[in-house]
Amino acid sequence: MNFTELELLRATAKETIKLRLGEEPSDNYKYHVLVCGGTGCISIGCKNTLESLQESITKNNLQDQVKVVVTGCMGTCEMGPVITVFPEGYYYCRVQPEDADDIVSTHLMGGKIVERLCYHAADGSVQPRKNDMTFFKKQKRNALRNCGLINQTSIEEYIAMDGYKALAKALKQMTPQQVVDEVKKSGLRGRGGAGFPTGVKWQFVLDQQSDQKYIVCNGDEGDPGAFMDRSVLEDDPYSVIEAMTVGGYAVGASKGFAYIRLEYPRAIDHFNKALERSREIGLLGNNILGTDFCFDIEIRVGAGAFVCGEETALLASIEGRRGEPRPRPPFPAVSGLFNKPTIINNVESWASICPIIVNGAEWYASMGTEKSKGTKVFTLAGKITNTGLVEIPLGLTLREMVEDIGGGVPDGKAFKAAQTGGPSGGCIPAAYLDTPIDYENLAALGSIVGSGGMIIVDEGTCMVDLAKFYLGFTQDESCGKCTPCRIGTKRMLEILERITKGLGKEEDLDLLVELANSVKASALCGLGQTAPNPILSTLRYFRDEFEAHIKDKTCPAGVCKMPRKGLKS
């Protein structure tokens, strides 16, 4: 395939999705019914909903006017199964198989919406279209641009949505340095957690002289409570494949590896299919788009180790070894996979690349805050009405996230804290709800943006127990190589276990803080260095809860089982 053929394919493909873009289609379809096939909706039975819809459509002989498309996650997992009806973008929630006839007769034949299935906001108002919904209104979707809009593994639909424009532009009009410059100027920072400027990393690799360089996609998303990378890999695999190819061109690499965790079988499946399809039509392999540039990607499946999300551990794992981090320098940009210069970016970072190349760095940098440019995907979960997948321009306040997008805490309970950044992060209490979300502000509050997991907890959650949960996680996932993490996380967990059993002593808190600070300072890798954060952060804002457990032997949230009064240890 060459540049002309790509544009021809795009033109043809675009015709088939125009209706979804609000343009006049040239085909006969009046409606596109998009059924969410994300993992959440699948598990809740979207397949039955889909079958009923198709049956009903066939029964009413509408198959020539109504096109049913299974897409990736639309983002509102709590409301599944969800469907969107285009051209208007009406959004139906919790659609059961028995609702299919109603949708077909009332909406697709009668032209009227089925109000009972529409989203009802907390104030009782009906928000029938996607564009009406507060959940979507404040979002800006770049990395998730195609999720929930296109067939997950159709390269045609991807190309119709401006897919491979970035690669074509890079190969045709840009030098490798120009591509790197564009990424640099965009201000994009690594979306996996560390927030290192992506373009700077690319420049390091571009500057290296080497017979071989590698591109690696870190798809070992392991933070509990984060699932954006899974969604991107499942729902828009081409966005990652194209971006890795662009990266390969930018730094002079001909080989890429996508490391995807075993727990994501559908992501592996879709990514594999997308790789095959890309090779079939010549967008991977030799002489891509008729140029001299050659690039291909191999999948490596993780084997169940959280620490492999750390870049040097991930590289070790691709090399067939124990996923143990090693000290840096040398950084992977200098000596990475098989000791060759390597770009390693996470899935969401990759998914953010192509729009930057197509629309330009200024466009991307115009979103976000001064130091935190662009958009970031968050996964909202826990005690929140609208759990799901959200992409916002950085700088939105936590309150907008929780109350507007998230629809607030359910069951009339009070918001207690937002836990961000998973086991490497911390919690932000209600007093800071008006903080704009960006890298700097969250760090100042003792938390991190991290990979973007955001767990909302309410008054029924014990913060000591939550800290214990995270420590249990990191302790279990510690690779065991360095002393502070291997033994330190165990000892921190032991202290927390004692406290939550009502066996804590007053000096435990001092020891806990001393140990936490020491581990943070001295552990070998990011996992260990950030493992104490949940403790330090909960102690910062909820010290009284720790003290209640220790001094009064009570758990204010009523979660921890305390010894009966009079049975003091």
Next chain:
Amino acid sequence: MGAECKCNCNQEGKLDALFAQYKGNPNGLIVVMAGIQEIHGYLPKDTLVQAAEALGVPLSDVYGVATFYAAFSLRPRGRHSVNLCLGTACYVKGAPEVQVMLEKEMGIKAGNTTEDRRFSLDLVRCLGACGIAPVMTVNGEVFPRMTAEKVSEVLAKYE
């Protein structure tokens, strides 16, 4: 369906092909081990010795890798693999109670296989399905919004 032989002896050829593909290449170790596990359902000792010899990796390293990654099992596993998610969202929404019930119903602690090899129970770290927490999977099938009450009903579906 025999419970006794899960090793798919006729797949030996597949294993040989895998060994041949990565002959002398230590980088293929995890891929090869994943292949062995796919064929045998676990990592039999003699197969790991073969892998060590074929790839030129010390057996101690093969064992080191096998015991590092949670996905690898050195013992035969149950016919049905039950994974309970203990990610944050699942945890705060009640996964610990589901765990207690699962362990009670199966009569084993998480990380083990029932004596009749009917179930293996594992705790996993975030399946990325936080929107429908707490989540459990059986042989990959996802069960959303689990509660302790639903446990026996779900397990009954698997013989």
Next chain:
Amino acid sequence: MATVTLTIDNVKLEVEQGSTILDAAKKIGINIPTLCYMKEINVIGACRICVVEVQGARALQAACVTPVTEGMVVKTNSAVVRASRKMTLELIQSNHPQECNTCLRNNNCELQALSEAMGLKEVRFVRPAQSHKKDDIDNSSPSIVRDPRKCILCRRCVAVCEKVQGIKCISTINRGFETIVAPPFNQGLNDVNCAMCGQCTLVCPTGAITEVDDTGKVWRALDDSTKHVVVQTAPAVRVAIAEEFGMEPGTVSTGKLVAALRRLGFDSVMDTDFTADLTIIEEGNEFIKRVTEGGVLPMITSCSPGWIKYIEMYYPDLLAHLSTCKSPQQMFGALAKSFYAEKKGIDPATIYSVSIMPCTAKKFEAGRDELKDSGYQDVDVVLTTRELGRMLREIGVDWESLAEEEYDAPMGLSTGAAVIFGATGGVMEAAVRTVYEVLTKEAMPNINLTPVRGMEGIKEATLKVGDLDVKVAVAHTLGNARKLLDKIRAGEADYHFIEIMCCPGGCIGGGGQPIPTNLEVRLKRIAGIYKADEELPIRKSHENPAIKAVYEEFLVEPLGEKSHKLLHTHYVPRGVYRKPEGLPDRIPSEDHH
């Protein structure tokens, strides 16, 4: 060489580019403490004891792995650094048995020394979980004990096994707090591809890997009045035993060693060096025979039991290259219960034969099934230099005031050629001194064969012996041995004679030697070995009158019938993880008995 300027603890200094912070700090007189670090062998930054503050870095950096950069500002002594090191140490101690007093490594333990230096006064964690139980101790091997409870996971043992010996029979197993260093499938060391060299015991900073302590057996024999207890001392022991008493490495203490052994109550103190000379006669003649009669070449030495086990495991197809000569220890053992017994009129059944070796693999060798040619187990028990040190300290030997004594006859007299068996290249040099003169019937012009001396991994030399250009090679460490063996396998080795010693530097660097044994110590011991050689009146094995006597009185002739029975042996193809197919059970196949 390009340099870098940096500041450490407010001192500005210039160091070579590529140096680590650890190297640089040494230049201003600061030894940053380390535990897992071993130069060039284990550079993994894992223990986090050597952390320092680097201005601008997010977290503390490990000095052992962090290269210096221009303008770098380092603090090695800040409050954060000190607190962190101490906490890391406290963490290690919280998972370490507090039984220093009864540990083999008491007073010679890096963890203990560090805790003392850092002023660690208490471990504050309450009932901390331990990652190991006492049941986890691995006593399976005749040579080496693993006590994983004491392991601090520095991985130095793994690194030395992998990078120096090229074996890696132990590795890191499991993950997180459950991580251990162990052989695959948690088997015992005896059941895996361990060469028993004991290099791991030398590098372990604690008592997690040690020699098997056989001192009790020796005490029991010495206490048993019905036993005639003989002892032999290996060449490398005499230049190292003094270190057990705080003396300088390489101090030649042959006479004191003899005296000390008498103080322990041995009935007869004789010398492995005697059978080293004997080995030269047998092996030299075997070599001449192979060269002149067209035997398997290159011929390879067979003194080093770790090396023998290695070739049996990894290159069983090359076993015919090995000299059939037993090691000097085993020749001594066989003669002690035959020649010596006969000469002294002692029932060999009552002889208890002890050897003092620099080596843990010798314990394994002594127990080999085929080494019972005297009709009894030829060597009953092997003590390492360290174990001997322990016994001598137990009875209060005062090394400095000990008067020198002479070895007992008839197996106590030896030559300089025998002493140099203790260093890499020494067996080759000793053999050449004899082979040259036997073949040419002329005195060798310069008997110092310097090209085969020293610490280089593989050394080669070509010697004119009469009309023959004899090409020899010398390797020490199994990693280097492997390179030569691969050449032989590939048919690219045109050597006649190869000497291989298992341990770095040869036996002076053996796994049973005093701790520390590092490069500096090895070099000093090697210097001691060559000094002892120079000082001996006779420096060629074939000139040893005691050797002449043993042939006249007992053995009759080199490679003769008695020699074959008592001094030569066969080898067992073992395979690495399983017995190799298609090879006979024993090689060489002709029975020497």
